Amino acid sequence: xxxxPASGSLQRKEVFAAWIFLAPALIALLLVAFWPLARTFYxxxxxxxxxxxxxxxxxxxxxxxxIARDAQWWRAVGNTVLFTIVSVVLETLLGLGIALLLNQxxxxxxxxxxxxxxxxxxxxxxxxxxxxxxxxxxxxxxNNLLIGLGLVEHGIAWTATPSLVLGVVIFIDVWITTxxxxxxxxxxxxxxxxxIHEAALVDGVPSWKRFWSITLPMxxxxxxxxxxxxxxxxxxxxxxxxxxxxxxERTMTISIYARNQLISFQETGLGSAASTWVFFxxxxxxxxxxGALRLDRSTTAGR
Amino acid sequence: MASVSLNQVSKSYGAVDIIRAVDxxxxxxxxxxxxxxxxxxxxxxxxxxxGLVPVSSGDISIADExxxxxPASKRGIAIVFQSYALYPHMTIARNIGFALETSxxxxxxxxxxxxDIARMLKIDHLLGRYPRQLSxxxxxxxxxxxxxVRQPKVFLFxxxxxxxxxxxxxxxxxxxxxxxxxxxxxxxxxxxDQIEAMTLADRIVVLNEGRIxxxxxxxxxxxxxxxxxxxxxxxxxxxxxxxGALLGEKARGATTLGVRPEAIRLVPAEEAHVSGTLLRLExxxxxxxxxxxxxxxxTWTVRLAAHPDRERGAMVGLGxxxxxxxxxxxxxxxxx
Amino acid sequence: xxxxxxxxxARYRWQRRARGFGLFVLLLLVLVYTLxxxxxxxxxxxxxxxxxxxxxxxxxxxxxxxxxxxxxxVFTGSIVNSLIVAGSTTLISLAVAVAAAYALGRLxxxxxKLMLMAILVVxxxxxxxxxxxxxxxxxxxxxxxxxxxxxxxxxIFTVPFxxxxxxxxxxxxxxxxxxxxxxxxxxxxxxxxxxxxPLMGPALASTGLLAFILAWNEFLFALTFILSDENRTxxxxxxxxxxxxxxxxxxxxxxxxxxxxxxxxxxxVLFFQRRIVSGLTAGAIKG
Numbered sequence: 069x070x071x072x073p074a075s076g077s078l079q080r081k082e083v084f085a086a087w088i089f090l091a092p093a094l095i096a097l098l099l100v101a102f103w104p105l106a107r108t109f110y111x112x113x114x115x116x117x118x119x120x121x122x123x124x125x126x127x128x129x130x131x132x133x134x135i136a137r138d139a140q141w142w143r144a145v146g147n148t149v150l151f152t153i154v155s156v157v158l159e160t161l162l163g164l165g166i167a168l169l170l171n172q173x174x175x176x177x178x179x180x181x182x183x184x185x186x187x188x189x190x191x192x193x194x195x196x197x198x199x200x201x202x203x204x205x206x207x208x209x210x211n212n213l214l215i216g217l218g219l220v221e222h223g224i225a226w227t228a229t230p231s232l233v234l235g236v237v238i239f240i241d242v243w244i245t246t247x248x249x250x251x252x253x254x255x256x257x258x259x260x261x262x263x264i265h266e267a268a269l270v271d272g273v274p275s276w277k278r279f280w281s282i283t284l285p286m287x288x289x290x291x292x293x294x295x296x297x298x299x300x301x302x303x304x305x306x307x308x309x310x311x312x313x314x315x316x317e318r319t320m321t322i323s324i325y326a327r328n329q330l331i332s333f334q335e336t337g338l339g340s341a342a343s344t345w346v347f348f349x350x351x352x353x354x355x356x357x358x359g360a361l362r363l364d365r366s367t368t369a370g371r
Numbered sequence: 372m373a374s375v376s377l378n379q380v381s382k383s384y385g386a387v388d389i390i391r392a393v394d395x396x397x398x399x400x401x402x403x404x405x406x407x408x409x410x411x412x413x414x415x416x417x418x419x420x421x422g423l424v425p426v427s428s429g430d431i432s433i434a435d436e437x438x439x440x441x442p443a444s445k446r447g448i449a450i451v452f453q454s455y456a457l458y459p460h461m462t463i464a465r466n467i468g469f470a471l472e473t474s475x476x477x478x479x480x481x482x483x484x485x486x487d488i489a490r491m492l493k494i495d496h497l498l499g500r501y502p503r504q505l506s507x508x509x510x511x512x513x514x515x516x517x518x519x520v521r522q523p524k525v526f527l528f529x530x531x532x533x534x535x536x537x538x539x540x541x542x543x544x545x546x547x548x549x550x551x552x553x554x555x556x557x558x559x560x561x562x563x564d565q566i567e568a569m570t571l572a573d574r575i576v577v578l579n580e581g582r583i584x585x586x587x588x589x590x591x592x593x594x595x596x597x598x599x600x601x602x603x604x605x606x607x608x609x610x611x612x613x614x615g616a617l618l619g620e621k622a623r624g625a626t627t628l629g630v631r632p633e634a635i636r637l638v639p640a641e642e643a644h645v646s647g648t649l650l651r652l653e654x655x656x657x658x659x660x661x662x663x664x665x666x667x668x669x670t671w672t673v674r675l676a677a678h679p680d681r682e683r684g685a686m687v688g689l690g691x692x693x694x695x696x697x698x699x700x701x702x703x704x705x706x707x
Numbered sequence: 708x709x710x711x712x713x714x715x716x717a718r719y720r721w722q723r724r725a726r727g728f729g730l731f732v733l734l735l736l737v738l739v740y741t742l743x744x745x746x747x748x749x750x751x752x753x754x755x756x757x758x759x760x761x762x763x764x765x766x767x768x769x770x771x772x773x774x775x776x777x778x779x780x781v782f783t784g785s786i787v788n789s790l791i792v793a794g795s796t797t798l799i800s801l802a803v804a805v806a807a808a809y810a811l812g813r814l815x816x817x818x819x820k821l822m823l824m825a826i827l828v829v830x831x832x833x834x835x836x837x838x839x840x841x842x843x844x845x846x847x848x849x850x851x852x853x854x855x856x857x858x859x860x861x862x863i864f865t866v867p868f869x870x871x872x873x874x875x876x877x878x879x880x881x882x883x884x885x886x887x888x889x890x891x892x893x894x895x896x897x898x899x900x901x902x903x904x905p906l907m908g909p910a911l912a913s914t915g916l917l918a919f920i921l922a923w924n925e926f927l928f929a930l931t932f933i934l935s936d937e938n939r940t941x942x943x944x945x946x947x948x949x950x951x952x953x954x955x956x957x958x959x960x961x962x963x964x965x966x967x968x969x970x971x972x973x974x975x976v977l978f979f980q981r982r983i984v985s986g987l988t989a990g991a992i993k994g
Contacts, residue, residue, distance in 0.1 A: 086816040093807035104840025191924035193942040194965040255988035263456035271470035272444030304833035307926040323835040347836035440716040
């Protein structure tokens with residue numbers, strides 16, 4: 069008998085193959101993600117400008133302190149946090165409601181399940197423009213409807229009234245992203261076995277308690293993941309605010325602030341520092357939410 | 372304690388009829404088992420009784436009260452599900468006591484009841500655990516406990532043992548039989564397992580394509596099947612059939628004839644009712660199964676206590692007592 | 708007793724019907740909420756002149772805006788640009804991701820968890836955080852103000868997404884499938900290309916469509932890395948349409964443009980509806 073080949077060699081072959089298969093993806097991500105991120109961190113300690121970023125000096129933490137002293141930055145932070153909390157809460161509640169509705173055996177639910185994909189799959193620009201048109205102060209259908217119902221006398225300038233504009237941004241964001249919530253929560257709902265609902269039904273558990281003590285706890289992981297995705301997305305939101313209100317102070321998000329520094333004011337160093345802030349704010353939020361999810365999982369699993 | 376009666380109950384989904392005009396009366400305290408091939412509607416029939424699925428037409432009453440439109444929770448029934456359907460995020464104690472939480476009982480009373488039932492089912496040491504930490508058999512006991520705690524008038528079981536391995540199945544079967552004896556509650560039990568049906572049932576209901584083929588005690592179904600379907604369904608290995616024409620005047624005009632494998636003996640050629648080629652012998656230890664081709668493409672199973680001492684390919688004669696022969700007419704019904 | 712039961716029977720039946728009716732009304736409301744804005748965009752795009760200000764819900768068929776759009780070389784050019792960018796990004800991502808997903812989903816090697824984590828981490832990178840580094844990179848490659856810059860930059864979100872979703876699809880194949888192929892003497896390359904890939908058609912289609920949508924809809928990079936109108940992609944082109952004066956924003960043409968660039972995509976999305984949903988949720992739930 070020939071000596072058995074070391075099983076290690078087979079294993080080594082597989083490991084080698086694995087890295088070969090992974091290589092293109094890894095190279096792509098190193099090139100377009102990790103390298104630019106590292107350069108952003110690097111630039112944030114310099115006074116580089118956009119027209120010639122090869123000439124610069126190191127200026128230490130100066131960019132960071134300058135941003136921390138900028139009232140506009142803190143407004144942007146405030147707007148972003150407010151936008152994130154309100155829109156994610158609304159999307160979660162609405163998404164949960166629609167998902168529960170879609171989980172019922174109702175005529176027409178197939179149509180709704182398809183229709184729900186529309187707001188999600190069209191570009192944000194298009195959604196923004198559609199709603200801008202519908203909310204137009206003179207010719208918008210919403211104002212027409214409100215006037216027709218006698219609720220207001222003159223059309224409201226939704227996107228031009230400073231106190232309303234963040235609300236409008238949130239409202240449109242809810243319309244755009246609720247479908248995503250619905251799909252994730254619906255997928256979570258469908259992992260709950262039918263017999264569990266039947267058991268509760270036979271046991272005479274009232275519907276509010278069925279929802280509160282059975283459906284909701286079993287949905288928690290799905291809702292948690294959906295909230296995580298949406299919150300991270302909302303924190304870095306750029307396009308909707310930018311398209312609807314440009315550089316309006318009331319709706320400026322941290323991403324818009326950073327891009328202004330970087331592109332409009334051509335301040336690569338300062339813009340990079342702002343971008344770095346954005347990165348760490350989002351990383352912090354991610355860590356917090358993931359931590360909460362872990363904690364939740366370990367306590368409810370009852371080890 | 373309650374009787375259950377179904378009057379012309381039908382259920383269809385669109386154009387598909389699942390249950391067709393079923394009439395059934397279950398006496399108070401009776402243990403009734405629904406059997407039938409998969410897709411025969413037995414689980415649907417159980418869900419109709421439970422109120423989980425609304426009837427398309429017909430009436431259902433429990434304890435002489437019309438329950439046709441009454442929601443599941445108000446019918447006074449409890450179900451043990453195939454998947455057990457335990458709440459994964461609740462402890463065993465809470466799983467069992469959950470239905471009582473909204474009944475107005477205080478926490479100490481609930482706890483006392485749960486503990487009593489857990490002790491009776493020998494799961495009192497598991498009360499603090501979660502369902503996923505339990506074995507299949509233990510989960511099954513919890514599911515039964517959850518049903519028991521509400522003191523239902525009628526107990527429904529939906530293939531409760533089909534996720535268990537053979538040993539546990541036998542153990543739980545005995546347990547359920549004991550429960551029925553102790554409680555005396557009406558029980559309706561769905562299964563596809565003949566042994567469960569034969570051992571547990573006071574009466575068996577054989578379903579096929581949404582219709583009741585026959586209702587009777589296990590012995591009645593085995594000895595006097597009403598038709599060819601029941602004859603073939605009850606008994607294992609299944610009954611051997613042959614076209615009446617092949618047996619000549621013995622058929623007495625019947626379209627199809629049947630003999631159970633255990634009723635057949637190997638006999639010398641001159642005494643044989645039929646004879647054929649021995650295709651294969653299976654030694655199961657306590658018995659032997661012989662497969663005999665009595666005509667082209669008709670193979671009969673013969674159940675023998677001892678090894679027949681014949682070679683494969685040998686011609687064998689098969690004989691049986693006259694009363695062991697079943698006769699069925701063109702419509703499949705048993706004829707005398 | 709019997710009469711009381713009968714009466715309650717009727718009540719229960721009524722309750723059930725009322726509940727069903729209520730839910731159906733709710734469903735219609737949600738349907739209007741999700742669909743009406745898009746419907747209104749279609750209606751508005753088919754009206755020109757002062758008809759645009761009509762509040763009638765019935766559409767007319769005035770194709771003025773559509774004809775004007777098709778004769779506008781900047782707009783048609785932006786559609787071509789978007790097709791090239793989204794198409795190339797999708798193809799590159801799928802090619803790269805299929806290989807990576809095979810390694811991550813089917814092979815065992817040390818550091819696999821770490822790699823999965825790294826890829827997941829990239830998907831939470833805010834685009835703005837890589838902007839200055841990406842700007843530098845784009846210039847180095849000489850891609851500034853060219854659509855190539857977008858093909859490159861979009862990999863930052865399409866690659867992690869496609870790898871993640873395809874990995875979760877890959878994991879679902881039974882182990883035996885590969886073992887049978889190994890017994891037949893297949894190399895890893897052959898297993899991937901001859902055994903698994905042919906089975907992944909639907910998964911590739913839905914994942915590819917999702918990646919295509921992500922790239923087609925992107926705004927921030929497209930706004931930043933492209934300067935001249937003829938190199939713009941669709942979202943920015945629509946965002947930058949402006950009227951003769953501040954007070955005369957051309958909503959009619961904008962609605963028409965919106966419909967033109969979304970309708971084909973929506974048709975695909977609705978056609979692949981089920982697969983899209985499973986692709987989206989596969990990426991998220993198993994994460």
